[in-house]
Amino acid sequence: MPIDATHDPALKSWVPGANDAGCDFPIQNLPYARLRPRGGDEPWRIGVAIGAQVLDLAAAAGQVPWPDDVEPLLQPLAVGDLAGFMALGRPAWKAMRAALSAALAEGSEQAPFLEPCLLPRSAVEYALPCRIGDYTDFYAGIHHARTVGSLLRPDAPLLPNYRWVPIGYHGRASSVVLDGSGIRRPCGQSRAGDAAEPTFGPSRRLDHELELGLWIGAANELGRPVPIEHAEDALFGVTPLNDWSARDIQTWEYQPLGPFLSKSFATSISPWIVTMEALEPFRRPFVRAADEPQPLPYLDSESNRARGSIDIRLEVRLQTPRMRAAGIAPVRISHSSALDMYWTPAQLVAHHTSNGCNLQRGDLLGTGTLSGPGRDQGGCLLELTRGGREPLALPGGETRTFLEDDDLVVLSAWCEGPGAARIALGSVEGRVLPAHAGR
Ligand code: CA
Numbered sequence: 001m002p003i004d005a006t007h008d009p010a011l012k013s014w015v016p017g018a019n020d021a022g023c024d025f026p027i028q029n030l031p032y033a034r035l036r037p038r039g040g041d042e043p044w045r046i047g048v049a050i051g052a053q054v055l056d057l058a059a060a061a062g063q064v065p066w067p068d069d070v071e072p073l074l075q076p077l078a079v080g081d082l083a084g085f086m087a088l089g090r091p092a093w094k095a096m097r098a099a100l101s102a103a104l105a106e107g108s109e110q111a112p113f114l115e116p117c118l119l120p121r122s123a124v125e126y127a128l129p130c131r132i133g134d135y136t137d138f139y140a141g142i143h144h145a146r147t148v149g150s151l152l153r154p155d156a157p158l159l160p161n162y163r164w165v166p167i168g169y170h171g172r173a174s175s176v177v178l179d180g181s182g183i184r185r186p187c188g189q190s191r192a193g194d195a196a197e198p199t200f201g202p203s204r205r206l207d208h209e210l211e212l213g214l215w216i217g218a219a220n221e222l223g224r225p226v227p228i229e230h231a232e233d234a235l236f237g238v239t240p241l242n243d244w245s246a247r248d249i250q251t252w253e254y255q256p257l258g259p260f261l262s263k264s265f266a267t268s269i270s271p272w273i274v275t276m277e278a279l280e281p282f283r284r285p286f287v288r289a290a291d292e293p294q295p296l297p298y299l300d301s302e303s304n305r306a307r308g309s310i311d312i313r314l315e316v317r318l319q320t321p322r323m324r325a326a327g328i329a330p331v332r333i334s335h336s337s338a339l340d341m342y343w344t345p346a347q348l349v350a351h352h353t354s355n356g357c358n359l360q361r362g363d364l365l366g367t368g369t370l371s372g373p374g375r376d377q378g379g380c381l382l383e384l385t386r387g388g389r390e391p392l393a394l395p396g397g398e399t400r401t402f403l404e405d406d407d408l409v410v411l412s413a414w415c416e417g418p419g420a421a422r423i424a425l426g427s428v429e430g431r432v433l434p435a436h437a438g439r
Contacts, residue, residue, distance in 0.1 A: 006030075006101040007281050009421040013104045014111045015118065018051030024414070024424030025049035028281075030100050031237070031272040031426070034080050038125040044080035046129075049272060049426075050104055052121055059117035060103075064110055070099040082130040082273075083361045086217040086236055093217070093236070097277050126271035129215075130362040132173040135267065136352060137211075137243055137366035139167040142342040144369040144379055151387040163293045166343045166351045168368075171243075172264035176364065179270050179428040185405065185435040186265040188249035198252055202435035203262075205247035205388060206403040209369040210316050210379035210411050212338060212425075213241035213269050214345050216363040223356040228301045231346035234359060237273040238312070238345075240413045240428045241366050244268065247382055247402065267366070270426040281420035283307040286344050298354055299347045308344035312425065313337055314370055314413045316379065320398055321406040328395050330410050336372035336379055405434045 005011070006028065012019045013027040025031065027050065035047045035054060045058035061071075061078035073096045076084030085092070103110040139145055142162070149157035161167070177183075185206055191198040217236025220226045226234055243263060250262030286308035288294055314337065317330035343351070348365055371379040378384040381402050384392055391399035403409070409432075413425035 003280055004098070006097055006277070007420065009419065011101070011421075012106045013050060014106050014108060015050045015053060015104060017053070018104075020051070022422070023051055024426065025051060026421050026423065027101060027104050028421040029274060029278050029423040030097055031274045031278065032077075032082060032129065033271040033273070034082060034127045034129045035124040035271070037119060038123055044127050046077040046080055046082055046085070047119070047124065048100055049121065050118075053118045054121055054124055055100070055104065055114065056117045056119055060114055063117065064103075064113040066103075067099060070095060073099075080127075086130075086361045089218065090233055093275060094277055097275065126178055128176065128178060129271065129273055132176050132362055132364050133360045135171040135173040135176055135364045135366070136168055137171045137263070137368065138343070138348055139368040140341045140343045140348065141368045141370045141379065143336075143340055143373050143377065144371040144383065147371065147378060147383045151382070163342075164296070166299075166348055168348075168352070169258045171267065171366065173364070175264055176267045176269060179268060179426075179430075181266075181268060181430060182433040183244055183266045183268070183430045184433045186246050186249065186261070187435055188246060188253075188261050190248035190252045192248075203246035203248055204402065206432060207245045207247050207381045208316065208403065208409045208411070209243040209245055210314055210334065210336065210371070211241040211243050211369055212312065212314075212367045212413065213239045214348065214365040214367065215239065215273055216349075216359045216365065217361060219360045220353055220358055222358040225356060226349055226353040226359070228299060228304055228346055228350035231349035232276070232303070234349050235276050235345055237275040238279065238310070238425060239273050240270045240314070240411045240425050241364075242268040242409065242411050242428055242430060243366055243369070244430070245380065266430070268428050268430045269364070270428040272426040274423065274425045278423060279310055279312075279415065282311040282415040282417055284309040284311050284339060295347065299343070299350055301346075304344055304346050308346050309341065310338050310345070311417055312413050312415055314379075314411065317410040317412070318394070318400070319408040319410075320394060320400070320404070322398060323394065323396060324408070326396060330408060331395055333392060334371075334376065334378055334384060336370050336377050338367070338370055340370065340372055341367060403432050405432050407432050
């Protein structure tokens with residue numbers, strides 16, 4: 001997937017605002033979401049973000065002259081069937097991107113036809129981009145694994161398998177929700193300190209996890225692994241993801257089978273999927289230091305070494321209800337980079353399918369919490385507060401160890417680098433709702 005004309009940083013759009021400095025969705029981005037005009041009952045359709053607007057592909061498919069080879073690609077998008085579009089495969093994904101780029105570029109003859117197909121982003125509502133059959137959560141952030149491990153096992157932070165096998169578990173797809181959804185504080189079983197018996201009640205150690213979600217766009221047959229050389233072909237795009245976690249429930253339940261109810265109550269994602277094509281200028285080599293175990297052959301390839309990593313920057317902001325009342329904007333509490341992932345997206349796909357497990361279109365893979373090496377780079381409160389022992393100081397003199405009711409968490413991700421236009425992956429926010437009465 002070489003860099004092409006759609007990535008040219010000098011390319012401009014005729015859509016007002018799309019060329020503004022710092023714009024999240026310039027013409028080099030072109031992410032997809034499932035949406036419709038807000039407050040009506042029109043059918044869902046796929047839209048493409050451009051500047052502060054979206055191009056409604058249901059409207060655009062019907063009224064605009066498109067190249068003959070692009071017309072059939074627009075059909076599933078016009079009826080909101082992103083999985084149907086994924087099924088057409090990477091050549092179609094690339095052709096659609098090229099067609100959208102040409103249509104939205106300055107000087108396009110399609111501009112007068114497409115202008116009525118634009119909607120302000122503030123005037124649309126979103127649905128999940130497609131049916132998510134399965135959600136898997138990995139643990140590829142080594143700084144997170146090491147810091148959390150050091151809280152549990154100061155003498156052996158990383159377990160011996162970490163550097164050999166991409167650790168993951170099967171999550172819950174039904175509770176994946178969109179940006180803006182309220183997050184109900186879960187109730188569950190936990191055991192405080194050295195108490196003799198556990199109790200059941202609202203979690204007192206609710207946390208966020210800063211992750212990226214990888215969208216599977218191509219299925220593999222049951223029993224047939226995807227070799228790492230072809231693993232990139234399975235990936236459609238990327239989205240920011242918050243894997244909400246209840247640490248007190250997790251600590252009590254996680255042995256020996258891993259997290260269960262401490263994670264399955266909610267996972268939030270941005271409605272926007274930034275395609276792998278859009279991320280092309282930000283691909284970087286995968287480097288494994290010489291004194292580390294090298295990946296086993298099924299997790300190693302020339303192409304993965306050359307370009308397996310992606311330079312995506314991430315940050316977390318937090319706003320308490322008191323900050324909100326005082327007009328204080330959400331404050332940044334963490335920042336990190338996807339370059340710190342111990343395993344690349346291609347390695348996660350190759351590993352996931354290495355036993356013959358079939359991935360399906362619309363499956364979602366979480367990377368695991370993406371923390372940086374610094375003290376202020378923890379991708380969750382468990383890390384930032386050293387297990388709740390060192391509260392985080394917030395503007396206005398408040399502190400937090402874990403999330404309180406009505407706290408707002410905002411995760412954002414973006415890409416920037418030399419010779420490329422900055423593109424954003426959008427953001428995902430969620431506000432904590434009080435627990436339902438448990439007993
Ligand atoms: Ca996680």
